[in-house]
Amino acid sequence: MSTVTRSASASPMALNGIIDASLFPLKSTADVVNLFRRALTSGIEPDLTLLSIVVGYIELSLTTGEAASQAAAAAAAMTQAATGGSDVIMGNSVPFPVVTHELIAGLYKKFQTILSVVEKPKPHRQATREIIKKVSDVIWNSLIRSSYKDRAHLQNLYSYLSGNKLDCFGVALAVVAGCQLLGYKDVRLAISEDHAWVVFGQKRVETIEVTWHGKGSEDKRGQDIRPGIESGSWLYLGGLAVVCERGMEVAAICAALNISLTANSDCVEVAELQQQLLWLLYDLGHLKRYPMALGTLGELEEIHRTHGSITCEQLYREAIDSARTHYRNHHVYPYTYQGNYYNRLLKYRDAFAAWANAADVIRLYTYQCRDDEEIYKELLDIANELIPYVMKTESSGHSARSILRDAEVFANLLRFYDGICQWEEDSLTPILHIGWAKPLVNNITKFDYDIRSQVVIKLPEDLEAEQAQAAALEAKEAAAAAAAAAAAEALEGNNNTVVKKDEKTKSSELPTTLADLTAACGEKILNPDFLLQGGGQPFAEQKQQTTVGEADSTEPHNNNNNSNSNNNNHHNAEKEATKTTTTTTASVTTSNGGSGSSGSNSIAIQLPVTSEASHQAGQTQTQTQTHIQNQSQHKEAKPEPEATAPDDYDPFEIMLKRPVIALYSQKMKGLKDLLLAEKLNTHAISLQVTAQSVASRKVRGVAEKQSAATISATITAIASSSTSSGTEGGVGGAAAGASLGASSPGGDSIAASRPKRTRRE
Template identity: 80%
Template sequence: MSTVTRSASASPCMALNGIVDASLFPLKSTSDVVNLFRRSLTSAIEPDLTLLSIVVGYIELSLTTGEAAQAAQAAQATLGGSSDVIMGNSVPFPVVTHELIAGLYKKFQNILSVVEKPKPHRQATRDIIKKVSDVIWNSLIRSSYKDRAHLQNLYSYLSGNKLDCFGVALATTAGCQLLGYRDVRLAISEDHAWVVFGQKHVESIEVTWHGKGSEDKRGQDIGAGIESGSWLYLGGLAVVCERGMEVAAICVALNISLSANSDCVEVAELQQQLLWLLYDLGHLKRYPMALGLLGELEEINRTHRSIGCEQLFREAIESSRTHYHNHHVYPHIFQGNYYNRLLKYREAFAAWANAADVIRLYTYQCRDDEEIYKELLDIANELIPYVMKTESSGHSARSIIRDSEVFANLLRFYDGICQWEEDSLTPILHIGWAKPLVTNITKFDYDIRSQVVIKLPEDLEAEQAAALEAKKAAAAVAAAAATAEALLHLEGNNNNNNSVVKKDEKPKSELPTTLADLTAACGEKILNPDFLLQGGGQPFADQKQQTAAVVAAEQTTSSEATHNNNNNCSNSNNTDKEAKTSTTTSNGGSSNTLTQLSPSEANETQQQKAQHKEAKLEESSNKSNALVEQAPLAPLVDDYDPFEIMLKRPVITLYSQKMKGLKDLLLAEKLNTHAISLQVTAQSVASRKVRGVADNRQPATISATITAISSAEGIGAGGGGGNAANAAASGASSASSGDSSTLAATRPKRTRRE
């Protein structure tokens, strides 16, 4: 490919003053265009959205809709090419001249000349942005109000007055930048675009429409759309772009389609190289859709040595979780479809279930959510049934129909869709959804389905309450144990004036030493002066004398034991047992006798003391156990069941009302397909919300569903259950005949990448 040498002193693409730098042109190859984008993104001056959109738009339309491209499509059709692969169209790369770009740039300036330019340091207002969008809106051809391909760039607008809804939002943002309003930024959800402005970019305004109609939303705030819970606005967590991310949006908007089943390889190569440039510069970190698109392009044509498409899909999911609280659905769909193409069905089911976990965060809006509805319908009614049919044709032990985790993810996928349907004014799961669901469930045998542990939110709340009570009981046990320890510590301390006996030290006598005992004995005994003055010795005088006698007796016993050491063992033992000394003292007519014990008897006394201490500990423990028994006990869950570990029993929680009603039916040994189908296609199980007011009245179909399910459980999965379900279905249809048309909605036909 040819390249153009640039001078080192050349200015960036333009200085936003209406003069396009002629030294940057002509552009004759993909590398020339990439160099133009690189200079724009790395310059001190912010990139010019108008210039870059015109350049890539001209290249896209020349390679996909020009006369040469049409001739290539005709030749491909003649050869019978019908496979969905990227194919070259043998069209030479268009030369982008300075005259062409400068002329279109000047035309856009003239269109915006009716809008007032800002004074220095002036920020945009709602009226200014509305006026810019009005100018662009009023110059469009009315027949262009459809989501067609190749209408998302300024070249399409300036050369043919055609733009789709994203193109209008991009043109409004570029127009505000061209006028000099630096605070206007593009905001992008997964299927819509609008504008944010202000110093902190917290104010928002609609500048376009959405869908196939031409309803005017310009000038409105997006707050109403966020409050409605629609996926279209991602709950207020859309991508708010900086200038580099707006350039990334221009590149993502490139449409590589030649026809419904072929793509232009030259446009795909340009898009892939531009996205890698933006990736290396760090402009895709907060843009999950761009990362997913780059992953798809890398899957088709690997160009990066170290980063593969699987890593890019993971980065897209991580970006959504980190920056947008996992409110973006498409990153999970990208990953699931990728694993499906690689025949990694277990991973695909998990990714699709994760996508359903995201969509459950929203409330279904019929017109606004059309695109994501079609994506989920494709997964539920085309991809999953094909996989199940393929896997059930063999008897391999590694088949996904023998994997309980796959069954759990299948239930999680449908649970997310059912919860998405709740509180919406339009039902989702008509009979076209129910038939594939029932067919897929019947592929799993009872021994596989029974391995899945299905929980409900009520069970989780009960477990949390039980865990809280158990925590309180444990705290009470700890407090009781601390109290018992403190009591034992007090009993082991000698609370004298200056000296404290440690708990491990053995007391020398059995006389009372606590304050209560001292107080009780003061009327009968004489206090020891040393104890009162210095804090040492025994508290009573008679205790001092008794202690001295005990010491003397111990010394006598020790000497006698030494003297008889050479005698035989039996004589020595008898002598030791008979050696006793008694001392008697009189006080006020009363007598106290202290008998010195032999060493063996002293050991027995110490054992009794230890037993007494253990008895107190046991008593404290009994008190603690009594406190635990008074508290409600949490249900015991055996987390270390070897059979559960061996089978790897998956645990899921069903949140939607429809799937919660199917819990027992799903785990039954014999499936009642009629009852399952009737429960899934019930018009509503949750309360309806009309203009913010909840309507708690349940349709007649719900009572019919409950009746059918109970009848089916009582009769079984045979003909009786089917008749009961059919009878309930007929009653439901007669009760809601007016809504039958909405339940029979069909999937709109669409072409690839549109």
């Protein structure tokens, strides 16, 4: 069938119930993308109702229809016979559904009829809390009660208008679309990483709940979200959720598309449609402030790359940059997207760094048991499934290139658990039970003492002291510079020579008086250089003794150098031979009052370097290196650069790193000495991790301090009295920690790993 020619200026919707019939039927993915492009570029607000109905109809037709089920069963049977049980579905025989004008117009009119009980606004009238609550009541009361569960394919208006079913996000979207259809233009959708609500008003600072959250049926409609923000819940992202414009609301519709066909496979057609729509929104700039949509697009590109210049890794980085730039780094999922991506590529160093960064974000919140269920499952999956599997894989080879020989990986592991421990603090429900403690202890024991001891662990009070010391030093240097500048200004125009303090001290130590010279002339030989030029020591013997003394004082200093400097002394001396000769010649010329001719200079440069000069040059170079190394030990280590690909690093360079981390949680600060001990005490580690004394500090008040002191004293006693190695006490420590451990919100069950999407060819 021929494609209908459409005018470039045609608008796909008019927000008055009249839909342009020339845009239909939609028979392919290209037709749907063209519809969205015209809606986003026509100069008229894109109609959320129309677009949600269109993509919803396509999604449900391809994933939940009877034909889709039959095709999935047939493809699964075919794959079972061909591959012997693989979960990858090789094809889908369901044809692309034809979207007709009659179908869309009928559902559109039905939605208008449902909303007819709500009064339309007068010109330039803004929405109020009562109006939005009434719209949400109308939608809420028309839902089938059994739909109050987060199931797949219930997030669009087609699901609502054809079956009266919506999930949490679908209700929020329906309310915003309904307000737009009524004419309230100031109502916008707000999205966190696991929830959605509505903002309204001229400055869009007013907020209102219009749906529920979780698996229960308790709705929050009409409430403000401020209590959730004040409680520190991750669900509301500290008030830094994504507040959408119209184009971003269209992006939310596309990002919410569910491409799942079965538990282990995806629908190719829906994935392709979602991917092309997100690239359209990306090109139009509607994803810049939407980290979750960028992460979704990155996953789709990872499965099947369609863009020539932008990779999925770049999209994950853009998602992180967006969260840092626009939301003060309060979003967790961009880092879990990146970490899981690196884990799938076996780039374990990068994966550990990304997971640690995710934990650095979650530490900003306080754990809420019911609201934070999804992120709890995500972090539990990383801690108890992904990381132990990586450790098991890496420990089998145990080569120099293994992550178990990298102190930075161990530092990131500690940072990951430190973030989770701090997330637990001040919460009414503990997080870390024995199910967390066992994998933690096992992961730590995989690192040898020589690797663990390379990590420099600092506490917040240490960092504050260093910052205060650095500030005082800077202030002192600034004051000295100001004083020197003032003295220079005061002496400007004065012809008197100012003698420096060092020169004054040096000259006072020399026996320059006539009486001293006369008394010593009978016993010692005078130095000709001193008599002719006035430089150096007055007596030759004294000069020789001074030189020998300097050499003697240098020798023990050299013995304290690092092995690298001692091994390279001779090489450094030969390398600096020419430079030392030139410097010596310049010194001789200067000491002669600068009267040497050019000929004398050339002769001095051509003199061969003797072994004595080479030895002195090596000593000088060694002293300089030692001085620089001693100074660098008192400076805070600079942040390590981002980890590179496995084939781009030097294992010896990695082994010599000394990463510096700061531990902020009370539990991990108590583990500082245990983590760096030569023999790990798994009893004490398990007790410390599962201790409940640091939880609910705001509620317990003063009593918490006494309980914390008791737990710390117990752990210290166990650590001091234990004589067994770390691996010998693993089981016993875990059992002892069970008495202090808390049961997880969902028991000891571990959330299943999120399966990698499989693309059918």
